[in-house]
Amino acid sequence: MDVASSQSSKSKPRATASCHPCRTRKVKCNRLSPCEACVTRGIPEECKYSAPNEDRQAIAQADMITELRGKVNRLREQIAQRGAYRCSSVSSEEDEEEAAAMEIVYSALRLGPEDLVWKLVGRIREGEDVRELARDVANYMGEDDSVL
Ligand SMILES: [Zn+2]
Ligand SMILES: [Zn+2]
Structure with missing residues (x-):
């Protein structure tokens, strides 16, 4: 067998x-x-x-991506809910900014060059603000931070 x-x-x-x-x-x-x-x-x-080193890195990366995907989804839901109740005066702009930033980081983790991915993973682990990361990603990719 x-x-x-x-x-x-x-x-x-x-x-x-x-x-x-x-x-x-x-x-x-x-x-x-x-x-x-x-x-x-x-x-x-x-x-x-x-696990060989690359495996462990791949696992760490996969974890990170799963985590980020969850965060992005949660934020999206929150924003969608807030959008449904337009009356609330909570500044959802910041949330939207954060969600957008997360999506940038998220897609960079999935599609970006390896050195960038590992830099990001390390910095996410250190708890760095996702908007900071998104800005750096945008710089790295040679784009300004105009979002979507
Ligand atoms: Zn054995
Ligand atoms: Zn054994």
Whole structure:
């Protein structure tokens, strides 16, 4: 039976990625979680796989994008709701600005060049204001900050 054939979306199959115990003991690993060798040895909880660096970066980036997407959606909803009740005097301009900024950052994370993406991820992690980031993205992309 071929266990690894279920997902074939990515470019090429990962090279041997044995779990830690199997790598240490240089035994064959069937790459399950936990793998057969670890289960047989009675240490399924020690069966860990270390993601290569790029993987970890990709995961961090994916997390960030998911998070941002959620934020953008929430903000959009808030703005839509406020727009429905026009009477409120709350300055939704700022919210709109923030949502727009988030969309810029968000699309930069998805489509931007890698060095920009990692710069952004780092700065988002540090809690930098999204409008600051959007401004820098716009500069980086060689555009002014006219939004959409
Ligand atoms: Zn293993
Ligand atoms: Zn294992």
